[in-house]
Amino acid sequence: MSGPGPLRVGVVGVGWQGSGHLQNVVAEPRCRLTAICDLNRELLAERASTFGVAHTFTSYRDLVACDEVDAVVIVLPDHLHREPATTALEAGKHVLLEKPMALSVDDAEAIAAAAERAPGRFMLNLSNRWMPAFAAGKAALERGDLGAVRYLYARMANRLEVPTKRLPWLQRSHLAHWIGIHRLDIACWYLGSEVSRVRAVERRGVLASQGFDTADLFQATIEFACGAVMTLEGNWILPAGYPSLVDSRFYCLCEKGVVDIDRSRSELAVAGPESFDLNTPGAGNILGRQSGFTVEAWRHFVDCCLEGGEPLVSAADGLRLTRVLTAIVDSCRRDGELIEL
Template identity: 30%
Template sequence: MDRLRMGVIGLGWFGEIHAETIAGVPNLELAALCTRTPERLAEMGKKFGVSKLYRDYREMLDDPDIDAVSICTMWDQHTAPAVDALKAGKHVFLEKPIASTVADARTITAAAKDAKGILFIGHVVRFNPRFRMAKQAIDEGRIGKIVALSSRRNIPAAWTPTILEKIGPIVGDAIHDTDIMLWMTGDRIVSAYAQTVDVRGLKYPDIGQTMYRFAGGASATLETVWCMPEKTPFDIDERMSIIGSEGIIHIQDTFPNLAIVDDNKLHSPDTTYWPMFNGVRGGALREEFNYFASCALKGEAVTIGTAEDATAALEATLAAEESARTGELVRIG
């Protein structure tokens, strides 16, 4: 087999982006779509020219012609489709966070142990070339022992009113930087302290500020602001500094890596994660799907985006959210 026939479960805004990405990967075929909303299902089927349309993901899993699934349901609805897909022998691309609880994350991990298909967790930042080069430099020993890390991952308020009714900024976005910090250090987080700020009165607070301590002694601070002014001309302000005993790495993927002025307005669109070219998505998300497809077609377990790494990042961010609720330091492990 040199091509995977893939279905997408969950067709919210990011499920649609997944479908647009799959359509542009040579060894993937977008073969089926699933969502519970009939109007949305018909709309997406027409857009992508897909005839296999399901309102129940279990019917998709019963189709022997589907080799793999991308699961883009809400994070608290990951467990059943992921476990069922693995039991059905499908390869599984599961969006982050792996689950909404550590117990559910471990259930998914256990289901993958003896499964025919592979399990990959979509922590897309690992496929950002700037972060990959930073990891390479660290592995080469160029900055010595890591002693401190800091990150910023801020997005405009226009993006987030709907999201903040479903998930908070720490587990929703700081989980990316948590995962990267765990990856860069090769260490584990032993404590978390966090504070949040409620700006707009939504279900979850708009701002999360987090501090971690690593087992090896390094400390980290993470800033996640989901309410930058709506007129902000860029989609993300993303930065990370990694300070070692012998050097420093600074990563920046934010305005103005591309600036477009039209109608007296300045725009700085995404050029890294899922930019659109000729109707399909490119960037880090496409590289992520390329990696998933390569591993699945070779029958090799993933070494990036493992369930164990994703669970460690989830556990740390959930501890940070608990700290923000209680005002206390939360120890892990």
């Protein structure tokens, strides 16, 4: 366990999102990247060489047992979060777990119970809270002059290459867990109110016709105990010609005002011989320095591990979100049946 630092960090899963975590860990002077784990031996060797990592493992159990690891970052496919998270927590390590917490309430309860008993810190990596626009939206609502939130509309979408080429394991997850969670989390954070009931539908077609056993899109109506109502929708069939990998809109109508966050409006457009990309980077390497919202989320977690604060995104938040998201998936499977929470 950690004292005054450095925080010795092990990363489990060094794929697409895992590589961003590796960059954030090595960019933070209070951390030392001591171990990585992945089933893909070629990728493991490549990342170990790029990031200068001493210990490499193909089993997360071996990484968790490593004496030179104080904090474990879990960046595995959505359906594989429970065992590594509970094992690391039970071993007394701090845990940063990638979203979604889990795909079932049973798994999320097991992780939340382990986090409750554990001496280490636990945070679910809902890093979008650290995007300046979402953090500023929260501050604007907290000023009080906009009045109560009445209605929210949120959409998140991906280009088709995400579920087909980049992450074929996404068939085992669901759009709601994969990207719906980001905007549902912002809504719950803004409102501070429980979800009371949901109703949702999904549609299959484009992906099924290409052999992927998953829906193209979902649309949910979410009612909160405070009376606010939310439309949450998502899809992952945007065409290759869509000018960014991610499309996102968040609109929040209050009694006396509006908070409107349109991340598809970009300051940067890059036109190439065969592509047009509209994407202002929110995180990454800017002029040689790792910057942006994912770094800020990581720094917050490191602060909590080294100084003892409570992470902004708790295990209880993760469990609450899992309850709502699994209800959305259940309602989709039952063709829009109303589900009370």
